[in-house]
Amino acid sequence: MNFNNSLELTQSQKLIITMQLKQSLNILNMSKLELEEEIKREYEENPLLEVEKSSEVDWEKYIKNIENSRPSYKNELYYNYDNDINLENIIKNTYSLYENLHLQVSLYKIDKIEKEICDYIIDSLDEDGYLRIDEKYIIDELNITNSLFEMCLKIVQQLEPVGVGARNLSECLIIQMRNLGIDNALLETIVSKDLELIGKNKYKEITKKYNISMQKCVNLINIIKTLDPKPGRVCSDEKSVYIQPDVVVEKIEDEFIVYMNESDSLKIRISNFYKEILKNSKYDESTKNFIKEKLNSATGLVKSIESRKSTILKIAKEILKNQKDFFEKGEKYIKPMKMKDIAQNLDFHESTISRGVNGKYMLTPFGIYEFKYFFSSALETNYDNLASSVSIKRMIQETIKSENKKKPLSDDQISKILNDRGINIARRTIAKYREELGILSSSKRKQY
Template sequence: MNFNHSLELTQSQKLIITTSLKQSLSILNMNKLELEDEIKKQAEENPLMEVEKSNDINWEEYVKDIEKSIRFDKNEINYNSDNDMNLENMIKYSSNIYEHLHFQISLYKLSKEERKVCEYIIDSLDEDGYLRIEESEIIEKLNINEELFETCLLNIQQLEPSGVGARDLSECLMIQMQNLDIINPMLEEIVMNELVLIANNKYKEISKKYKISLQECVNLINTIKTLDPKPGRSCSMDESIYVEPDVVVEKIGEGFIIQGNNSDNCKIKINNFYKEVLKNSQSDKDAKEFIKEKLNSATELIKNIESRKHTILRIADEIVTSQDEFFRKGTRYIKPMRMKDIAQKLDCHESTISRGVNGKYMLTPFGMLEFKYFFSSSLESENEEGVSSTSIKKSIKDKIKNENKKKPLSDDKIAKMLKEDGINIARRTVAKYREELGILSSSKRKEY
């Protein structure tokens, strides 16, 4: 075995991601709310940073202005003898399904054991208001008999919203029918046994099975459709997420002005106390090093935020330039566009564009749109530039919207209609786009 010792000089390329670059990429990828959270988080860790929100409201001054312009009725619920306006009373409070049901059951005259079981059942409901867990599990857990469980469950099923406490969809609808005094044995039988056929619009099959006319069948099913399949959602306290635009596009004359939305930006400032410590020659050396480190960190954050703004504005500007016809005429005129195309025009990497459009919104003359809305694939058409998938989806949606509901358009028919409009598209592609739009097939859209 021979061992040869020699020196070799080789070249290789390595990508080293520094902490600063990593933060820059991360910030570019964030949406507006995530960026604000990141700034607040950094401010908590960095004593040099002070954060101000440009749209903070001085509530004391706001209330004084109200008091000057509005005369209050002392009998109103918002009145407080110690302070003419109680801001806490002005906040609207919404309870969720569980609090709503617990309050109602507290008004019932129940034994201690019954109340315990009822409260346990309420807490076992899902967000739709259904009792999905096995009855035996509750009976065993609480060490009660089946009769007590049924009595307590019946109490829950009398509460509002009507239909809560049901163990399946059929029972949920039956409870609502009973509470509405809808008495119809045939309707009850259909609810108990034919929900799958109803979901698939098999009206003829149902009418044949129950030996009733098609119109009578339609009337019965329309009654069912007035009921709520998810009663618990009516008390839902789901948090609303408010989207704010990152850029605003305005049409001025024949051109467009693109501006960043700085209406509520968190402004970062450096605490003056620490600036003085750095200037003071007698300050502790370790303290100075610590301040310098935190100062660099704050400066880097500010620089990365400014870089994010600049990149987003450049992308927005290129989108508006590339989609000029859309901004002048509307959705039907949107063109196929890829992130790769924008990356080439801005001389940057495609991943930078991907991060720059992620979670970003643009306020346009046609409403609030996500940056990603403007990027779509191209399909063959008589037009050399092709047609974007976004534009085709809009055409499909419009055609279905205007169809004869008793004779809905099939995917094949829509494909032929689009071909007449100069767009070559396969039936399976129409089906794919229709499903992406959340539109049912023609057989399920049919009305009788």
Template sequence: MRMGFNLQLEQSQKLIMTPQLQQAIQILQFNSLELEKYINEQLEKNPVLEANVEKERQDISDKKTEEDKIKEINWKEYIEDFNNYEYTRGSYYNEENEFNYENIVSRESTLQEYLLFQYHLTLLDRKYFVIGEYIINSLDDRGYLMATVEEIADYFKEEKHIVESILQIIQTFDPPGVGARTLEECLLLQLRSLEIKDEKIYKLIADYLPEIASNKYPYIAKKLGVSIGQIQQYCDFIKTLEPKPGRRFTPNQNRYITPDIVVKKIGNEYTILTNDYNGPRLTIREDYKRMMTSSDENSDVVKFLNEQFNSAAWLIKSIEQRKQTIYKVAEVIIKKQMAFFEKGKKYLRPMTLKEIADEIEVHESTVSRATNGKYIETPLGIFELKYFFSSGVEGNEGIGISSESIKSFIQDIINEEDPKKPLSDDKVVNKLKIKGINISRRTVAKYRDEMGILASSKRKRY
């Protein structure tokens, strides 16, 4: 076999993702909060960048005001007074029995803290306190006990009935239902806390929760020997109870939305405004510009600054390009969805990413990045830009109707139904046909499930 080296030229086309292009794509994909965080990171990394001067001046003014306030404090007196506060009184009062407003904590208590506070007010023997604390710390976010009484008794080498008694004390605490081991026990504890006397409702929860979930009211009524209407009333009351008593102590996960685009209707026209709150406006520092011009062209300082200037300029350009792309996308959306803005959700038409991409002459992926996680504030409310892209069907007049519009029609039909004779999916299909919307029963069921609307058998009232 003959071996050797061979030199061959080959020409091919390749798309190379430069770091600058990758950065531009990343910036376009950021939502407003991510962009603000990224800008702040770049301000720390790149010394030639600075935030908007007017904003800095305001910050300096605010800082000076704060410094003036600090100078006015007599720290010696403050610390001596602080040391007088008694921990044994919960840190709410000082020695002179004056209420200590500074020690009111603004954050909400956790479920465990709230229960331990109640537990420490009980008159239990001190040797049992550690068991109660263990039980409280074994509750999950719902307020349910995750360990068994047997496991806790074995851990502390204590009698099971002692552990059970301590658990029963904790189960009388607020919020009602806390310390339960099952959903049934949780609901029964709440009935006892409300001092409900009717034994039938206790039996209903203890024995028929699966049937309640399935709305099998005739079956339950026959078993308990009461009317279907009475069972309906019982079930309505049960549904007002809290299945997860610890839920209100779960940290608030609210997501604050900063719209990228604001749409205002002025007269008969819609005006589009870009929201410039997405982080500080970036500029290049004047002192570094002067340093650049005054330094030797071949010095290391100039080479370093040249790199930083290029990086800063590209960042500023990418942020501006992001803003312009989102603006163009929003502009076309408003033009194509004008019926929605004028008449409401029922008039949202089907629209694809490709339609917008063709209009503004970019790739579909660019439109996808420009709409994902970006929000628009309109006279009808705040919507994610992706909300306006949905599939749909063609109406009788040849005009497309989006899935969101169809859901709105379904909601209206169900809101107007007789609760004693709820409409089946087939009947909803027929009512939609009258409105010029032709979809199958399966599609109605799919949309109904997505909207969280129960089937007709479970919506029936007696």
């Protein structure tokens, strides 16, 4: 083999992502709430940042409302406004499922051991209120008898919300039925043995199995449908997640205007105090280096946020331009649109559009919509036009909504209805869209 040492010059292209670019891409990908969390985190770590909540207040309207709501008394000299109720000071106390159940057990006249067993059972429940772990494990762990465990479990099953402490769905529903005073042996048998048939809407099999009329079967099942399969969720302490629109589309004098939603947003700025330190020669180099580092970080964050706003606003304006019919007439008139088209129009990379769309919401005259809602595939029609998959889903929903509930439409029938309207769509596509909409098949939608 011949080995030679030589020098070669080659050209190649490499994309080097700087920290600034990486931060900018991450911030663009964030939702409005995620961005606020990021600002709060940076504020805690960076002393150069100043953050304030921007809230535009219509003071004229505010003062007018205060004057209109001011109570009127015959002798206002005795009225003290300082004693007026401040709704902001009213705190809503919320209890979790477990706190609620422990409190109820503490009010029962039971001995210390029984209370400890009840508390252990409560702590073993899942968030739906079920005791899904093996009861033998609890008996062995606490070294108690089966009868003592059953007695304590019965106590837990008497607590509110009704149905907690059940070991399965059937037991949960039966506990609720008995609590409501429903004493029906046949109904309890159906609940114990045939919930699967009910779930599959196989009413005829139930009528044959128990030799009852269809009307009686429907009446029994309607009782079951009034019960709560997840009683523990009533006391759920999960926090609600509120959607905040990033942009607002508003019609002003026959023209649609799109602008960023700045209300209740966190405004950040760089403190001038630290800028003065850099100019002052009496501070040592280590202090100045620290400030420079934090200043670079703060400046980078501000630039990334401004870049995010600019990109989102440009995307929103393109959506408005391409979906004029939607903003004028509503969901039925949404057109097919791809991120690739928007990227070409704005001279952006498609991945930038994807990040700018992710988790972003738009407030329109018809409500709040996610940016992604406006991007959909297209299907051909008989009129040389294209129909959006979103508008077709809306048609499927409306067609099913207006169907005869006793004779629901099959996917094939829906396909024929849409084909008659000039939309070429196959049965399997109808089935796919129906499943995406969370709509059951015709056999499961049937009502008796």
